Amino acid sequence: MATPEVRTSTPRVTEGSTDAGTVAWTRAQTAAFLGPRLEPEQLARVGAAFEGNRLRGAYADPDPTPVATLRSWDAELTVPGGTVTADTITGIGVRSTHRRRGLTDRLLTEDLGAAARAGAAAAVLTSTQGALYERWGFGLATRTRSLTVDTARARFRDPVARGTVETVDRPDAALALARPVFERARRRHPGALERLASQWDQILVGAGPWNGFEPDRTRQVVVWRDDDGRPAGYVVHRVEEGWFASGAATLGVVDLQVLTPTAYVELWRHLCSQDLVGTVTWSSASADEALPWLLTDPRAAVVGEDHAMLWLRVLDVPGLLSARRYPTEDALVLEIDDPLGHARGTWRLDTHDRIAPAVARTGGDADVALSVTSLGAVVLGGVDPRTLARADRLAERSPGAAGRLARMLAAPSVPWNGTRF
Numbered sequence: 001m002a003t004p005e006v007r008t009s010t011p012r013v014t015e016g017s018t019d020a021g022t023v024a025w026t027r028a029q030t031a032a033f034l035g036p037r038l039e040p041e042q043l044a045r046v047g048a049a050f051e052g053n054r055l056r057g058a059y060a061d062p063d064p065t066p067v068a069t070l071r072s073w074d075a076e077l078t079v080p081g082g083t084v085t086a087d088t089i090t091g092i093g094v095r096s097t098h099r100r101r102g103l104t105d106r107l108l109t110e111d112l113g114a115a116a117r118a119g120a121a122a123a124v125l126t127s128t129q130g131a132l133y134e135r136w137g138f139g140l141a142t143r144t145r146s147l148t149v150d151t152a153r154a155r156f157r158d159p160v161a162r163g164t165v166e167t168v169d170r171p172d173a174a175l176a177l178a179r180p181v182f183e184r185a186r187r188r189h190p191g192a193l194e195r196l197a198s199q200w201d202q203i204l205v206g207a208g209p210w211n212g213f214e215p216d217r218t219r220q221v222v223v224w225r226d227d228d229g230r231p232a233g234y235v236v237h238r239v240e241e242g243w244f245a246s247g248a249a250t251l252g253v254v255d256l257q258v259l260t261p262t263a264y265v266e267l268w269r270h271l272c273s274q275d276l277v278g279t280v281t282w283s284s285a286s287a288d289e290a291l292p293w294l295l296t297d298p299r300a301a302v303v304g305e306d307h308a309m310l311w312l313r314v315l316d317v318p319g320l321l322s323a324r325r326y327p328t329e330d331a332l333v334l335e336i337d338d339p340l341g342h343a344r345g346t347w348r349l350d351t352h353d354r355i356a357p358a359v360a361r362t363g364g365d366a367d368v369a370l371s372v373t374s375l376g377a378v379v380l381g382g383v384d385p386r387t388l389a390r391a392d393r394l395a396e397r398s399p400g401a402a403g404r405l406a407r408m409l410a411a412p413s414v415p416w417n418g419t420r421f
């Protein structure tokens with residue numbers, strides 16, 4: 001069998017219809033993920049959903065439908081104290097008849113190479129599987145934790161509600177209120193990503209190619225305004241289990257973003273005071289949610305399972321390390337191993353200038369040796385380098401260097417990306 005050829009395209013929409021190549025690409029990607037077979041009128045909409053994205057495919061000519069797919073786009077990624085451009089990757093899917101022949105390897109290696117040449121500091125993805133992406137240099141950079149609240153038990157330590165809550169029915173009105181809040185909130189969370197228009201559709205309406213553009217009609221958007229009437233937080237929730245059978249529904253939080261601690265308290269107070277609701281769950285909460293501490297009985301909120309969220313692959317060492325800020329003034333030499341070459345080398349990171357940290361290649365002796373995968377895991381401050389040293393994933397070459405690196409990389413808040421993509 002001939003080796004499939006890798007090609008890249010961008011979606012084109014003419015008079016409301018999507019080009020045939022994008023339609024074929026989408027069919028292949030949906031099938032690889034066991035998604036629904038889309039009808040022609042649904043396929044006509046995918047071009048708009050993928051607007052501006054890069055669609056890579058491996059094609060066994062003359063079949064116009066690719067045997068493997070990968071979709072990527074550039075998004076701003078928050079790092080401690082700044083942002084970088086990240087190649088954001090999703091939709092890696094291989095036809096069931098063509099797996100384990102290196103097609104993902106080819107698509108991903110090409111995509112990472114193109115992103116590095118275009119100047120992206122890193123690549124990011126979320127994964128269906130835990131054992132897959134380390135081989136391409138992705139390290140687990142952010143995690144989420146599930147949160148489940150028994151609303152009958154949840155009493156707030158501060159019983160007095162402040163500000164106002166407002167439900168917003170129309171998705172365009174919800175977007176106009178939620179997006180400015182999110183744009184400010186995401187810059188406070190290392191690991192958070194800028195969102196595409198199609199991701200907002202997914203969050204606010206629950207519709208996209210993955211479900212045949214069928215809206216989730218139980219979704220509601222609630223905005224909290226401060227005493228001056230300014231929106232300072234919002235929550236999007238959906239019904240996960242109806243109230244008909246038990247009299248007590250389960251609400252699922254889809255997205256919750258706040259700009260102030262008060263907005264956080266009041267949105268949770270609202271969620272926990274709904275008639276017909278017995279439980280509120282959030283599977284993509286941050287690892288450091290304050291909710292249990294707000295309640296008279298902290299056990300009314302059960303902090304549950306921890307999930308892998310964002311995998312990060314460093315492409316440009318100076319680009320990424322000099323974009324973030326550091327809480328300590330120090331200098332360390334890092335020896336980075338990278339089979340794909342993008343991050344490989346010995347680098348001196350000097351944080352004595354708090355505003356402009358310096359990163360340069362050096363011939364000096366390394367203090368710490370680590371793979372690009374381990375660098376991806378530690379660079380946002382989500383895991384302590386000493387933990388990786390204990391796991392033999394990072395080597396300390398000068399005494400105490402892993403601890404110094406831990407103090408250098410500590411983040412102002414726990415890395416969190418609440419948006420799966």
Ligand SMILES: CC(=O)SCCNC(=O)CCNC(=O)[C@H](O)C(C)(C)COP(=O)(O)OP(=O)(O)OC[C@H]1O[C@@H](n2cnc3c(N)ncnc32)[C@H](O)[C@@H]1OP(=O)(O)O
Nearest residue numbers: 090091092093094099100101102103104105125126127128
């Ligand atoms: C970011 C995202 O899009 S996450 C979504 C991933 N996609 C899916 O889960 C959809 C269903 N699965 C698939 O389409 C495919 O099986 C994929 C994408 C997981 C793998 O694609 P393939 O083309 O078979 O992978 P490829 O042949 O390039 O394998 C590369 C390496 O990964 C390994 N690998 C492939 N799949 C897996 C797996 N599921 N678990 C562990 N290792 C795997 C291979 O053994 C190979 O390792 P090697 O280089 O040491 O031999």
